[in-house]
Amino acid sequence: MRKSMVAAALLLAGTAQAGEGMWVPQQLPEIAGQLAQAGLELDPAQLGDLTGQPMGAVVSIGGCTASFVSPRGLVITNHHCAYGAIQLNSSAERDLLSEGFNAATPGDELSAGxxxxxxxxxxxxxxxxEVLARVTPRMSGLAxxxxxxxxxxxxxxxxxxxxGVRCSVFSFHGGLSYRLFTQVEIRDxxxxxxxxxxxxxxxxxxDNWMWPRHTGDFAFYRAYVAPDGTPAPYSPDNVPFEPARHLRIAGQGLEEGEFAMVAGYPGRTFRYALADELAETVEWSYPTRIELNQQLLDLIEAAGADDRExxxxxxGFNASWNNQMKNFVGQLEGFQRSDALARKRAEEQAVLDWLRAQGRAGRPALQSHRALQALHxxxxxxxxxxxLLGVFGxxxxxxxxxxxxxxxxxxxxxxxxxAQGFQTRDEAAQRGALEQLERRMAPEVDRQLMALFLARYVELPAAxxxxxxxxxxxxxDQATRDFRLDTLYAGxxxxxxRQRLEWFDAGRAAVEASDDSFLRLAVALAPAFERIENERRRLAGEDQMHRPGFLQAVIDYNQAQGRAVYPDxxxxxxxTYGHVMGYSPADAVHYAPFTTLEGLLAKDTGEDPFDxxxxxxxxxxxxxxxGRAMERLGSVPVNFLTDMDVTGGNSGSPVLNARGELVGLVFDMNWESVASNWVFDPEMTRTINVDIRYLLWVMEQVFPAPRLIEEMEFAPRP
Structure with a gap:
């Protein structure tokens, strides 16, 4: 029954237009006609082959997307996706964040951590x-x-x-279906x-989230494996991974109006959330996070003002909090501009009215909706x-x-x-996080962050x-908090x-008997965090009990209206697919889809961040x-716009032309589209991409990397 429900949802894809829609590979046969009509020159079935060309070259790097661009494991992604690795290898004496990095030989390539x-x-x-085999209707949420x-x-x-593989189960449509992903896990x-x-x-x-843009947001990794080809931790004896597929570079790039597509690993969207959930986001969650993020940023900026180390x-924290805060501000503006909450309530009410008109058949979904409101x-x-715990935890x-x-x-x-995250399979990652901590933390700043946490904690409602x-x-009171912090950091x-890793390898009895002040605090707080986690799990279980039923009704309603359905x-x-195009954010304002070198020159002030x-x-x-100029522009294009549907996690995704060749990298969205995580607006939603011609121009003339240029394969001009 559930599989037939999902099949019905996939059939709705036939009504989709270019732009909106983050399609799972299994849906591509259903939109084959529209892909061809939009300009795809490949057989759409080719895109459904996860090990074929070009899909076999597209990879996840954890929170971002990347792709192989050579037979020797060379991986291209965004600069901001590699930022953690650049930061990890930087110091005040060797500031790669500012100076950049270009390995002269394979032996000079640096561990990304x-x-x-x-x-x-x-x-x-x-x-x-298999996932739902032991689930019964009478189970409690936690069970x-x-x-x-x-x-x-x-x-x-x-x-x-x-x-040698990492496997994950993903839920779709709130638990209506589940899929198991098998991935080769390359650890060096x-x-x-x-x-x-x-x-x-x-x-x-x-410039973050803004257009026009002139950012060279790209970087390269290389994947290494053991000499026998199996995944292994870092070792000087490891050799470059040889992927089954890699992308060819289309050095000529795209023109306005041309077909483009993106394959990647987008993070989270909430287009099927309840209206009440959107209202809470608009009225409380985002405004309070903006205020908290600003406090965090002010603290970090002051701490680092006179200390480059x-x-x-x-x-990394600074970049993440800044990006998040500006995104929230943009979403709130977008919600107001598009009257998103009123639209969401009207759409939800239409589904509820449709269900009520069905009489008895609609009652289960209506009950699910009421239950979801109560859970909210x-x-x-x-x-x-x-x-508070989510931010500081x-x-x-x-x-x-x-x-x-x-x-x-x-x-x-x-x-x-x-618990998930603490199984044997997770111990290497847990150890890695502890190993890296000193490169991402300073005790005096950590104390200030803890002080901020406690200051906000004591303001919580008593319950x-x-x-x-x-x-x-x-x-x-302040004096008590200061005393506790002094004792905590002195002890x-x-x-x-070395001490952290010794404790990592110690047994429970030794950890719980430790006189280390932070370990003693962690032990004391463990029962509280267990209660909170169990409550979260209970709510998640009850949500899974009801959300699939209501989302199935949403699918059925949209099917009745001839509208497309794709999972969040x-x-x-x-x-996702679309075309190169500009947009008009306001009356008498039109943004062209390309920026140029000359625009970069005009924007430059000689001072950070335009230096x-x-x-x-x-x-x-x-x-x-x-030789990298675009004839119509008379210059090298730097960044370009498409109307494709992306979100966080798509950063670093390859932008492909109609033949599946690399023409750019996704790295951002425009300011007017950041609310599309909740409500998609085809007129305003645009992705911002690094143009392959600018990327190559930088690597050939500005910060030369002839070794990498020679390593990559270029597609012949059509």
Missing amino acids: PNQRVFVTREIRDVTD RQDAIDAAQKALVAGCEAEG VRLVYAPPGSIGKYGGDV VAIRYA GQRVATRERDQ NIGLLDAARRIHRLSVERGKPDGER QRIPELDAWLGGD TRLDDT ANGSLRI SPGVQLDLIRERAHG
């Missing part, structure tokens, strides 16, 4: 029946979630038994090339606490202490009963306070990597285009 991965998707399989988790862990364990990833920050991050946070260590109310009741020494203690507890259980934390704190050695983005592989390298400015003035 113990936790950087390249995931090559090999297979996608429907496992809905239901436990049954689903157990089924997923069993599927993953069976999938990973052969070794090295930084090969990153342009100077004045190219790769040109425009900085000022501190600024480098927190560069329960989540709202603890939103202040949950948001993965920062610094307290996070390290909680990881160490939690893993020591989970190791005492059979692997299949351990949301955590008794264990209150007991440790001993009072709400720990977790700021030392969830981090799994998707394909191009002098050699680049000289080349532009000399009109030294090196």
Whole structure:
């Protein structure tokens, strides 16, 4: 029954237009006609072959997308996706964030860190029946979630038994269906090339989400494996991975109006969320996160103002919080501009009216809708606490202490009963996070972050306070908090990597008997975090009980209206397509789809973030285009717009032409489209992409990398 429901949803894809839609590979046969009509020259069935060309070259790198561009494991992605690896290898004395990096030889390529991965998707399989086999209607929410988790862990364990792969189960349409993804997990990833920050991050946070744009947001990794070809941790004996597929470079790029498509791993969208969920986001969640993010950014900026080493260590957090905050501001403006909440309520009401008109047949879905509204109310009741823990829960020494203690507890259980994230398969990543901590944290700044956390914590409503934390704190006043922080930071050695790793390998009894102040705090707080986690799991189980029923009604309603249905983005592989085109954000305003070198020159001020390298400015003035100019523009195109549907996680995705050749990289969306995570607007939604011609021009003339140019394969001109 569930499979037939999903099949019905996929059939609706036939009404989709270019632009909107993040299609799963299994849907492509249903939109084959429209792909051809839009300009695709490949057989659409070719895009459904995950190991074929070009899909076999597209990879996930964890939070971003990338692609192989040579038979020797060379991987291209965004500069901002490689930012963590660049930061990890930077110091005040060797500032790669500013200077850039260009490995002269393979031996000069730098480890991207113990936790950087390249995931090559090999297979996608429907496992809905297996996941839901032990789920019964009368189960409590927590029991239901436990049954689903157990089924997923069993599927993953069976999938990973052969070794060398990473397997994940993804939920679609709120639990209406599940698919198992099998990916080769490459664990030795090295930084090969990153342009100077004045190219790769040109425009900085000022230009972020904006058009026109002039950013060279690209970088290169290389994937390495053991000499026998199997995935292995970093070793000087490892050799470049030889992918089955790699993309060819279309050096001529695209013209306005031409077909384009993107394959990638978009993170999260919420287009099927309830109107109440959108309302809470608009009225509380985003405004409070904006305010909190600004506090975090002010703290980090002040700490790093006179200490470049501190600024480098927190560069990743700074970039992430800035990006997130500006995104939230843009979404709120977009919601207001498009009257998104009113539209959402009207759309939801139309589905409810349609269900009521069906009489008895519509009652189960109406009941599911009421149940989801009630669950949303329960989540709202603890939103202040949950948001605070969500923001601060993965920062610094307290996070390290909680990881160490939690893993020591989970190791005492059979692997299949351990919490996800703390199984044997996860221990290498947990160790890697602890190894890297000193390059991403300074104790004096960590203390300031903890002080901010506690200052906001004591302002929580009484019902949301955590008794264990209150007991440790001993009072709400400033003097008490300062005393507790002084004691906490004076009594720990977790700021030392060797000590952290010793505790990582210790058993539960030793950890819980430790006199380290942070470990003692982690042990004291463990019961509270367990309660909060179990409550979250209960809510998730009850949500899964009701959301599939209501979303099936949404699918059926849209089918009756002749509208397309595609699943919300969830981090799994998707394909979207469209065309190169500009847009008009306001009356009498039209944005062209390409920016040029001359536009970059006009924007440059010589001061951060508009401070191009002098050699680049000289080349532009000399009109030294090196054969990379676009004839119609009379210049080298820098960035370009398409109307494709993307979101976070698509960063670094290859932009492909009608023949599946690389013509650019997705790296951003325009300001007017950031609300599309919730409500898609085809008139305003645009992706911002690095043009392949600018990328090659930089690598040939500005920050030369002849070794890499020679390594890549170029497609012949059509």
